[in-house]
Amino acid sequence: MKTKRTLAWVCAITTFCLTFFSTSNVYAGRRPSVTSINIDLEELISMMMPYVCDHIEEHMTSGAHATGTEFFLSWHRDYIAGLEDYLLTIPGGDKYVPFPAWDVTKDCLPMALLAPEAFCDPEDADFYSDFSVQNPLCLTDNSQIDFDDFDTCEKLCTLTNVDVFSNLLEGQHNAVHTTIGGVMGPMATSPMAAMFWFYHAWIDEIYYDYQVAHMRDELPLEIEDETSCGELRLKVLKSECLSSISWSTPMQPSDDGIITSEDNDYYYATIIGSSDQMVTVAATITSVCNKTKTLSGTFNLDCTVPEIPSVPPLDLQYICLDAFENCFDFANVPCVNGYEVTSSSSKIIGSSDGSTLCLSTLTTRKFVATVKVTPLSEYCGSGATQTWTVYVNYPDYCPTDDPWGGLGLAENPSLPEAAVSIFPNPFNNKLELNVNNGLMDQMFQVSVFNALGEKVETTLLQGASALDTSHYSGGIYFVVVTNAAGQTIHSEKLMKY
Numbered sequence: 001m002k003t004k005r006t007l008a009w010v011c012a013i014t015t016f017c018l019t020f021f022s023t024s025n026v027y028a029g030r031r032p033s034v035t036s037i038n039i040d041l042e043e044l045i046s047m048m049m050p051y052v053c054d055h056i057e058e059h060m061t062s063g064a065h066a067t068g069t070e071f072f073l074s075w076h077r078d079y080i081a082g083l084e085d086y087l088l089t090i091p092g093g094d095k096y097v098p099f100p101a102w103d104v105t106k107d108c109l110p111m112a113l114l115a116p117e118a119f120c121d122p123e124d125a126d127f128y129s130d131f132s133v134q135n136p137l138c139l140t141d142n143s144q145i146d147f148d149d150f151d152t153c154e155k156l157c158t159l160t161n162v163d164v165f166s167n168l169l170e171g172q173h174n175a176v177h178t179t180i181g182g183v184m185g186p187m188a189t190s191p192m193a194a195m196f197w198f199y200h201a202w203i204d205e206i207y208y209d210y211q212v213a214h215m216r217d218e219l220p221l222e223i224e225d226e227t228s229c230g231e232l233r234l235k236v237l238k239s240e241c242l243s244s245i246s247w248s249t250p251m252q253p254s255d256d257g258i259i260t261s262e263d264n265d266y267y268y269a270t271i272i273g274s275s276d277q278m279v280t281v282a283a284t285i286t287s288v289c290n291k292t293k294t295l296s297g298t299f300n301l302d303c304t305v306p307e308i309p310s311v312p313p314l315d316l317q318y319i320c321l322d323a324f325e326n327c328f329d330f331a332n333v334p335c336v337n338g339y340e341v342t343s344s345s346s347k348i349i350g351s352s353d354g355s356t357l358c359l360s361t362l363t364t365r366k367f368v369a370t371v372k373v374t375p376l377s378e379y380c381g382s383g384a385t386q387t388w389t390v391y392v393n394y395p396d397y398c399p400t401d402d403p404w405g406g407l408g409l410a411e412n413p414s415l416p417e418a419a420v421s422i423f424p425n426p427f428n429n430k431l432e433l434n435v436n437n438g439l440m441d442q443m444f445q446v447s448v449f450n451a452l453g454e455k456v457e458t459t460l461l462q463g464a465s466a467l468d469t470s471h472y473s474g475g476i477y478f479v480v481v482t483n484a485a486g487q488t489i490h491s492e493k494l495m496k497y
């Protein structure tokens with residue numbers, strides 16, 4: 001990520017940033033490790049060498065190695081940036097920007113960087129053949145190599161003069177060149193080895209850490225906005241040399257909240273706002289050297305809070321299954337991170353994580369719950385709600401092996417399967433009910449529920465009966481037949497047209 005691009009927004013609205021961030025187009029920051037499995041070194045070497053072998057001479061003529069000042073570090077940063085700019089012009093090269101770093105104190109050099117292809121003159125690889133045999137080139141335990149003065153942010157804090165720091169680092173850096181030898185030794189030839197670039201990318205990381213620790217003006221804090229449907233996210237590139245980031249929220253005119261979080265790479269400020277409002281946020285950043293800076297930005301949350309796609313009533317069959325464990329699977333609800341259950345029934349107390357909603361006291365199989373969805377995902381608008389009416393007690397939707405005992409058949413297995421027949425389906429003005437021959441002498445209760453779970457009719461049934469349904473509005477109905485003991489012997493979903 002190039003600093004200039006990602007800082008465009010903050011530079012557009014903050015007066016200080018022109019001085020803080022200058023107009024540099026140079027990457028500075030943490031880099032992937034050259035040993036990362038995500039890096040195809042053969043590919044990267046083949047991409048970079050044409051550029052590298054064309055830019056040897058300037059390393060010699062710049063005098064960069066003879067300064068004893070910060071110029072040594074800043075010059076090499078630019079030198080690497082040239083290669084990074086080149087990689088960005090090559091198809092697929094962008095995945096190697098930022099250019100990976102070889103931490104010589106932690107990692108042995110990958111073998112690919114000793115192959116002939118990794119040198120401008122393939123014959124130079126011969127010098128390193130011994131290293132190849134010893135596989136690999138490791139400096140991690142080499143007594144000549146000592147970067148201990150720079151291995152913590154606290155130590156970097158003690159080096160208050162940047163030129164002193166640079167000179168010290170340059171001296172230790174020289175020992176690596178000398179120890180490796182071959183073309184890596186002389187200033188005039190060292191860039192001819194691909195390993196040079198990875199090594200110097202790591203030196204640049206130390207320089208970056210120094211800058212962060214001392215909160216120097218060049219500090220390329222990477223702050224991005226990611227406006228997405230009412231949400232705003234700011235990313236500050238996390239650095240070990242930062243001790244804290246605190247977000248202040250002078251947000252106007254909304255009183256919406258701000259949520260801060262942190263993951264492996266970034267700090268986030270997620271602003272839960274509605275559409276069409278201006279918000280201002282500020283982050284105060286403190287380095288381990290106790291230097292602080294404040295960055296701020298004003299954003300127009302002009303994206304429209306999207307409608308949550310309408311979701312049909314939850315899969316009733318699924319609910320029947322999950323109701324046994326008092327849990328509902330909301331996996332078919334898009335982009336939902338949190339649920340809040342509201343219901344008139346005190347029996348329903350819900351909480352959720354992810355896509356599962358669990359009810360803590362579900363003592364009835366029949367209830368209507370309104371599930372309020374509070375989405376916090378980046379794909380959904382904030383504060384939007386969606387309600388579902390949840391039915392549990394419609395056994396027609398339950399599988400026959402419903403662990404609850406299904407229709408009550410488990411309690412009375414002698415009941416014939418087709419105890420009651422109800423027809424026609426779909427129906428219009430009349431619904432006929434017939435009791436199985438063996439049950440002609442029994443009295444049953446028939447209850448009809450609408451799609452909202454509201455009882456619309458109750459009647460008694462013996463033998464055969466017919467319901468006048470002419471006054472029913474069109475839609476789905478559930479007919480539940482219970483016996484004198486209150487056991488459900490039949491239920492069915494029907495459609496009025």
Ligand SMILES: [Cu+2]
Binds near residue numbers: 173177190200
């Ligand atoms: Cu060097």
